[in-house]
Amino acid sequence: MKRQKPLIKTLLKHESDQRPVWMMRQAGRYLPEYRKIRGKAGSFLDLCYSPELAEEVTLQPLRRFDLDAAILFADILLIPHALGQSVSFREGDGPVLDPVRDDASVARLSMTDLQARLQPVFETVDRLSNSVPSNVALIGFCGAPWTVATYMIEGGTSRDRKMVRRAAWEALNAPENWFNRLMDLLVESSTDYLVNQVRAGAEVLQIFETWALDLPDVLFRKYCIDPIRRIVEGVRETYPEIPIIGFPRGAGYFAGAFCEQVKVNGLGCDWGVDLGSVDKATNGKYVLQGNLDPLCLLVGGRGLVDEVHNIVRMSVRGRHIFNLGHGILPETPVENVELMLRSLRMAEQEE
Numbered sequence: 244m245k246r247q248k249p250l251i252k253t254l255l256k257h258e259s260d261q262r263p264v265w266m267m268r269q270a271g272r273y274l275p276e277y278r279k280i281r282g283k284a285g286s287f288l289d290l291c292y293s294p295e296l297a298e299e300v301t302l303q304p305l306r307r308f309d310l311d312a313a314i315l316f317a318d319i320l321l322i323p324h325a326l327g328q329s330v331s332f333r334e335g336d337g338p339v340l341d342p343v344r345d346d347a348s349v350a351r352l353s354m355t356d357l358q359a360r361l362q363p364v365f366e367t368v369d370r371l372s373n374s375v376p377s378n379v380a381l382i383g384f385c386g387a388p389w390t391v392a393t394y395m396i397e398g399g400t401s402r403d404r405k406m407v408r409r410a411a412w413e414a415l416n417a418p419e420n421w422f423n424r425l426m427d428l429l430v431e432s433s434t435d436y437l438v439n440q441v442r443a444g445a446e447v448l449q450i451f452e453t454w455a456l457d458l459p460d461v462l463f464r465k466y467c468i469d470p471i472r473r474i475v476e477g478v479r480e481t482y483p484e485i486p487i488i489g490f491p492r493g494a495g496y497f498a499g500a501f502c503e504q505v506k507v508n509g510l511g512c513d514w515g516v517d518l519g520s521v522d523k524a525t526n527g528k529y530v531l532q533g534n535l536d537p538l539c540l541l542v543g544g545r546g547l548v549d550e551v552h553n554i555v556r557m558s559v560r561g562r563h564i565f566n567l568g569h570g571i572l573p574e575t576p577v578e579n580v581e582l583m584l585r586s587l588r589m590a591e592q593e594e
C-alpha cells in the first residue's frame with residue numbers, strides 16, 4: 244500500500260509521526276536560483292503564468308531542503324487579474340492595482356474569462372503533481388476574500404488599510420453596497436479556483452488571510468469567517484475530503500471561533516500567540532501550523548535554535564506542522580534554514 248504523505252496524514256488523522264515542516268513563501272527571493280529564473284521570466288506575472296518556470300521555482304526549495312510540502316508558485320492577486328482588474332508588480336514597490344472603489348468598478352469585473360486566464364496555473368499544478376517527490380504534499384492556495392479585497396480597494400500595499408475597513412463598515416449598513424458584491428464575487432471565483440487546483444492535482448489547500456488582524460469582532464465574523472466558510476463548503480461539495488489550512492494572521496483570540504465555523508483541518512498561527520494556549524483554547528481539536536518569527540530565522544544563531552525548541556515544547560506532536568508565522572524574508576541566509584531544520588530534528592529527539 245502507498246504510504247500516506249506526512250503532511251496529509253497529520254492533517255487528516257492527527258497521527259504522531261515526525262512533525263511535517265514547510266515554509267510559507269518558501270520559493271522566492273532568498274534563493275539565488277529563484278532570482279536567476281525571475282530575471283529570465285520578464286515580469287512576476289509572466290513567471291506565474293509560465294507553467295514550466297513556475298513548476299521549476301516551486302521545486303527549487305525541495306532540492307535544497309528536506310521539506311514535507313511544495314506550495315504552488317502563483318500569487319493571491321491572480322484572482323483580481325483574472326477578474327479583469329489591472330495588476331502589476333513593480334520592483335521594490337510590491338503590487339500596484341487600478342483600485343476598485345464603487346459600483347462601476349465592481350461592475351467591470353467579470354468571471355467570464357476566469358478559467359481561461361487561470362489555465363496556466365492549473366497546468367503548473369498538473370505538471371507538479373507528476374514531479375513532486377513521493378513523500379511531499381502539493382499545496383494549492385488562494386487569498387481569502389478580505390485580504391484580496393484589501394489589495395483591490397487600496398490599490399496595492401497600503402500602510403493603514405483604512406479604505407477597505409471603511410468600505411466594510413459602510414457595507415454593513417447597506418446590503419446592496421458594492422463591497423458586498425465584490426466579496427460575493429471573490430467567494431465564487433476563489434471557490435472555482437481552488438476546485439480546479441484540486442482537480443489538477445493539489446492535495447492540500449491553504450487560504451491566506453494576511454489582513455485578518457485589521458478586523459474587529461463584528462467585521463471578523465462577517466468578512467473573514469463567513470466568506471472563508473462559504474469557500475470551504477463550496478470546495479467540499481466537490482472534494483469532501485480535501486485537507487484545508489486556514490491562516491487568519493493575527494486573529495489571536497478569535498482563532499477558536501474561526502476554526503469552529505470554518506471547519507478547517509489546520510490553523511496557521513503567527514508568532515503573536517503561543518501554540519500551547521491556542522491548543523488549549525481549541526480543546527486540542529485542530530492541527531496547528533507555525534509559528535517561528537521570520538525575523539528570528541533571518542537573524543539565526545542561538546536564538547533560532549532555542550526558539551525552534553520552544554515551539555516544539557509548546558506544541559503537541561501529531562497535531563503540529565512546523566512552519567513560520569508569516570512568509571520567509573528575502574534577506575534570509577540559506578544556512579539559517581538548514582540550521583532551523585537541524586534544530587527541529589534535534590528538538591524532536593529530545594522529546
Ligand code: CP3
Nearest residue numbers: 267268269270271314315316317318319337338451453570
Ligand atoms: O513560495 C510560495 O509561498 C509560493 C508562492 C506565493 C507568492 N505569494 C509568491 C510571490 C504565495 C503563496 C504568495 C501569497 C501572497 N501574495 C500573500 C499571502 C501571504 C503573505 O505573505 O501575506 C500576499 C499578501 C500576496 C500579495 C503579494 N505578492 C505582495 C504584497 C507581494 C509584494 C511583496 C513581497 O512579499 O514580495 C507579492 C509578490 C510576490 N509573491 C513575490 C513572490 C515570490 C515576490 C515577487 C518577485 O519575485 O519580485
